[in-house]
Amino acid sequence: xxxxxxxxxxxxxxxxxxxxxxxxxxxxxxxxxxxxxxxxxxxxxxxxxxxxxxxxxxxxxxxxxxxxxxxxxxxxxxxxxxxxxxxxxxxxxxxxxxxxxxxxxxxxxxxxxxxxxxxxxxxxxxxxxxxxxxxxxxxxxxxxxxxxxxxxxxxxxxxxxxxxxxxxxxxxxxxxxxxxxxxxxxxxxxxxxxxxxxxxxxxxxxxxxxxxxxxxxxxxxxxxxxxxxxxxxxxxxxxxxxxxxxxxxxxxxxxxxxxxxxxxxxxxxxxxxxxxxxxxxxxxxxxxxxxxxxxxxxxxxxxxxxxxxxxxxxxxxxxxxxx
Numbered sequence: 001x002x003x004x005x006x007x008x009x010x011x012x013x014x015x016x017x018x019x020x021x022x023x024x025x026x027x028x029x030x031x032x033x034x035x036x037x038x039x040x041x042x043x044x045x046x047x048x049x050x051x052x053x054x055x056x057x058x059x060x061x062x063x064x065x066x067x068x069x070x071x072x073x074x075x076x077x078x079x080x081x082x083x084x085x086x087x088x089x090x091x092x093x094x095x096x097x098x099x100x101x102x103x104x105x106x107x108x109x110x111x112x113x114x115x116x117x118x119x120x121x122x123x124x125x126x127x128x129x130x131x132x133x134x135x136x137x138x139x140x141x142x143x144x145x146x147x148x149x150x151x152x153x154x155x156x157x158x159x160x161x162x163x164x165x166x167x168x169x170x171x172x173x174x175x176x177x178x179x180x181x182x183x184x185x186x187x188x189x190x191x192x193x194x195x196x197x198x199x200x201x202x203x204x205x206x207x208x209x210x211x212x213x214x215x216x217x218x219x220x221x222x223x224x225x226x227x228x229x230x231x232x233x234x235x236x237x238x239x240x241x242x243x244x245x246x247x248x249x250x251x252x253x254x255x256x257x258x259x260x261x262x263x264x265x266x267x268x269x270x271x272x273x274x275x276x277x278x279x280x281x282x283x284x285x286x287x288x289x290x291x292x293x294x295x296x297x298x299x300x301x302x303x304x305x306x307x308x309x310x311x312x313x314x315x316x317x318x319x320x321x322x323x
Contacts, residue, residue, distance in 0.1 A: 021045045021077050022231065025063075025109065026084030026130070028055050030190045031182075035082065035224040042228070049074055049085075065109045070116050080126040080231050085109050086163075089134075089156065090192075094281045103159050110166040117173055124175055128230045129167050131179045133216055133241060135160040138288035140214075146293045147181070147239045154284070164239065176237055178230040183216035183243035183292060185223050188316040193257075197317055200257045206267040208275060211251030213289035216243040219306040219315065229302050236300060245294045245307050250286075253309060260313045 022039055026032045027048035036046050036058060046058050049070070053060045061074035065085075087105040092098055110129065117124060136145045137152015151161040164179045171177040186193045199205035218226075223242055230236045248256070251269075258265050275283040294304070306312040 021047065021079050022082060023047045023049055023061075023074065023078045023080070024082045024084060025049045025113075026086065027058065029084060030187055031130075031185060031220070031223060031227075032082075032084045034187070034220050035084075035227055038221075038224050038228065047074075047078065063109075063112065065105065065112055068108070068112050068115070070112060075116060075120055075122040075124060078122060078124055080128065081113065081124055082227060082231070083110065083113060083127065083129040086130065089132075090282060090285055092282075093279065094155070099155060103162065106159065106163040107166050110163065110170075114166070114169045114173075117170060117175065126176045126178070126231055126234075127167065127170050128178045128180060128227055129163070131164055131181045131239065132156065132160050133181050133183050133243060133290055133292045135164070135181055135239075136290050136292065138284050138290070140288070140290035142291075144291050144293040145241075147241060147296055155281070156285070176234060178236050179239040180227060180230060181239055181241045181292075182223060183218050183241070183247075185220055186217055186312055186316055187220040193313075193316065196254065197257050197261060200254070200263050200265070201261060203263065203266050205254060205258065205263070205265060207251040207254045207265075207269045209250070209269065209272040209287040211249060211254070211269050213250050213287060214247050214291040215250055215253050215289055216241075216247040216292040217253070217309060217312070218242055218244050219312040222304055222306055225305070226297060226302055229297075229300075233301065240297050240300070241292050241294055242297065243292045243294050244304060244309070244312070245298065246309065247291050248309050250289065256310050256313055257317070260310060260317050 022044050024032050024036060024046060027036055039046050048055045048058050048060045049063050050060050053062060061071040063070045087102045089102055134156035135151050136149060137157040138154050151157050167177045167179060184192055226242045272287050275287060
């Protein structure tokens with residue numbers, strides 16, 4: 001399977017940036033680490049912006065978001081920034097302190113980058129910023145949500161809306177901004193899939209709640225390829241949903257995992273009340289869902305490698321172990 005994307009042969013290549021150096025925040029995370037590898041395979045120089053100089057295989061500059069400080073020279077020679085950094089949403093219960101951390105890790109880091117772009121001479125032309133389909137809210141109607149629809153009113157919708165709003169100040173600096181509204185990223189090396197597959201493997205997997213809530217998923221390679229296309233195609237600007245074309249319900253997704261790894265589902269659906277007792281307010285993340293449209297990225301020229309969930313799960317859970 002090829003990595004990244006290839007430029008179409010029948011388009012005007014002048015619309016694509018000729019860039020060499022990409023600075024990534026959150027570069028050691030699930031998406032950032034895979035994106036780094038894919039960019040390097042395409043000949044890019046990749047740098048990371050991190051709290052400590054631990055990341056291997058790349059040049060690392062440090063930053064301190066709380067103190068609003070960035071190591072001098074971090075933006076020197078950089079053509080584009082990919083901003084992925086942010087406190088994980090589903091790792092801990094949502095106390096008020098945790099919710100503040102989730103929000104401010106995104107808004108304050110974006111503010112720091114914006115201020116640095118204002119004061120330091122640089123060559124940054126593009127800013128690709130992570131966002132999430134949580135923008136549309138957790139109590140979605142039975143429709144396919146597009147980028148034109150308004151933000152929801154719950155906690156995660158507020159976080160994503162305010163994060164995207166922070167990037168408008170960067171756009172005001174004549175820097176092209178793309179907001180990647182990411183769905184549930186499927187990877188064999190972490191995230192929701194690894195945990196769900198482990199439960200199914202040991203015969204304790206089951207649909208959550210009613211099982212009817214939608215999961216708008218995306219394979220990790222498609223996720224990173226969409227980011228690369230957002231970097232390279234200067235026609236991309238504003239929000240883009242980064243989800244596969246065929247979302248499925250939680251029940252269908254769980255059964256697909258069981259089918260791919262050849263395990264039966266022995267347990268009944270896990271009741272909502274149990275999940276709410278265990279997870280508190282954060283249970284809304286797994287008990288609710290949204291069917292999100294991929295029509296805009298497809299119309300903008302992106303061709304998905306994985307459009308069906310069983311094909312994606314097979315690649316990650318079976319083929320990856322054979323490589």
